[in-house]
Amino acid sequence: GESVGLHLPTLSVQEGDNSIINCAYSNSASDYFIWYKQESGKGPQFIIDIRSNMDKRQGQRVTVLLNKTVKHLSLQIAATQPGDSAVYFCAENSYSGAGSYQLTFGKGTKLSVIP
Amino acid sequence: DAMVIQNPRYQVTQFGKPVTLSCSQTLNHNVMYWYQQKSSQAPKLLFHYYDKDFNNEADTPDNFQSRRPNTSFCFLDIRSPGLGDAAMYLCATSKIAGGNTEAFFGQGTRLTVV
Numbered sequence: 098g099e100s101v102g103l104h105l106p107t108l109s110v111q112e113g114d115n116s117i118i119n120c121a122y123s124n125s126a127s128d129y130f131i132w133y134k135q136e137s138g139k140g141p142q143f144i145i146d147i148r149s150n151m152d153k154r155q156g157q158r159v160t161v162l163l164n165k166t167v168k169h170l171s172l173q174i175a176a177t178q179p180g181d182s183a184v185y186f187c188a189e190n191s192y193s194g195a196g197s198y199q200l201t202f203g204k205g206t207k208l209s210v211i212p
Numbered sequence: 213d214a215m216v217i218q219n220p221r222y223q224v225t226q227f228g229k230p231v232t233l234s235c236s237q238t239l240n241h242n243v244m245y246w247y248q249q250k251s252s253q254a255p256k257l258l259f260h261y262y263d264k265d266f267n268n269e270a271d272t273p274d275n276f277q278s279r280r281p282n283t284s285f286c287f288l289d290i291r292s293p294g295l296g297d298a299a300m301y302l303c304a305t306s307k308i309a310g311g312n313t314e315a316f317f318g319q320g321t322r323l324t325v326v
Contacts, residue, residue, distance in 0.1 A: 131314055140216075140317035141255065183216050186254055190313075199269075200245070200304070200315050202254035 101160045109209045118206045120187035125184040131200070132161060136183045144165045144172070144185075148186040174208075182210045215239050218303050218318035225293050225325055233264060233288040235303030244286040246278060247302040255302055261286060289295045290323075298325045 110116045122130070128149040133141035147154045147161045147170075154161050160173040170187050187203045217236045218220055225231040235244065243262050247255035259268045261280045275297070277289040300322050304315040 129313075133317075138320075138322070140218075140304075140319045142317070143314050146314055188315075199257055199260065199267075200306075201257070204254050205252075 106204065107207045107209070109211060110177050111211050112179060113176055116172075116174040116181070116208060118172045118174075118185050118187075120172075120203050121171065122168050122187070122189050122203075123173050124189060124191050124201075125168065127164075127189045127191045130163065130170055131188045131190070132159075132170075133186045133188060133202075134181075134183045135168075135186065141186060148191070150175055165173070177208075179210045182208055189204065216303055216305055216316050216318035218301075218321050220321060221319060223321055223323050225290075225323065226290045227295065227325055231290050231293055231323070233290075233301050233303075233323070235286045235318055236284050237289070237303075237305045237316075238284070239305055239307075239316065240283060240303035241307050241316070242283075243306045243308065243315075244280060245302075245304040245306075246276075246286070246288045247304065249300040249302055249320070251299075258288070283291050293323070293325045298323055 129141045132144040135141045136142050145156045145159050145161050147163050162171045167185050174181055179193040184205045184207050186205045189201050190198055192198055215238050219234050243260055245260040246258045248258055249255040257269050258272045258276055260264045261277050275291050279287045300320045302320045306313045306315045
């Protein structure tokens, strides 16, 4: 079936370095993608989204890149801080029939920031 | 100023004893979702409501039911919890069912089955 997955389950980076978290998706019909951050014991928190008619979107310290040719998403975090330590999920909004959509999550990458 | 509120944050229930988790929202969103998240795994969609229309995922066990009495509230009922149902249960809302809208999540209810 269609799925959204991540290449790297864990990532350790030095404080101040840039982080790159990758995600592959398989549903070519998906047109909207979201990155969520989830801290331990909390619900997912929206970071940034991107529509399929874009290939790049920037937020505060974060950038999402979308490559539709290879069905790949990445989240770049600039100047990574200890507060960025969390699990990051990419999510794909896809049509599930009868006028309804569903948000499907990838496996998640745990980002650990080394002070 | 929580917009999606889940109660309780932690719930302990006995094996086989029915339990209800609740979710409320102040966003007036059309769609409410229930996800199950086990340790070190991604959230897995159980079902969602688009207004009053219920949409069940094909692989959601019959043990899991849901009610949405009004726009603001949605409940997850586990009729006979098993040890394998111990997980974090996440409620989320979105404004419309389709297209480019993010889902807003509550803080989750961590369910323990003893």
